[in-house]
Amino acid sequence: MDEFKVAGGQLVDTVKKLINEGNVRRISVKNREGKIVFDIPLTLGVIGIALAPMLAALGAVAGVLTECTVAVERDPDTPAETPQQS
Numbered sequence: 080m081d082e083f084k085v086a087g088g089q090l091v092d093t094v095k096k097l098i099n100e101g102n103v104r105r106i107s108v109k110n111r112e113g114k115i116v117f118d119i120p121l122t123l124g125v126i127g128i129a130l131a132p133m134l135a136a137l138g139a140v141a142g143v144l145t146e147c148t149v150a151v152e153r154d155p156d157t158p159a160e161t162p163q164q165s
Contacts, residue, residue: 081151090141090149091134094119097151098130105152108140113148116140 085093090108097103098121108117117140119133141147 081153082148084146084148086146087141087144090144090147091138093149094134094137097149102154103151104154107150107152108137108144109148109150110144111146116144116147 094106103121106119107115110116117137
């Protein structure tokens with residue numbers, strides 16, 4: 080499991096980037112004390128419009144957090160998508 084710190088204002092953008100990688104199973108957001116305050120399970124069925132309410136709620140959480148830790152559980156059998164260059 081990967082963990083890294085982000086500022087609250089960067090949280091939604093960071094999570095969107097992780098989701099677009101395509102090999103992420105679960106994203107957990109922890110506060111400074113290490114308590115999970117938001118958990119997003121990502122399955123094949125949770126895509127697109129279904130994520131909009133979760134991201135809106137995450138934005139509200141980000142508004143009260145100044146710093147948080149993002150924990151990422153990846154699917155080892157699925158390679159990450161790399162951005163295509165034109």
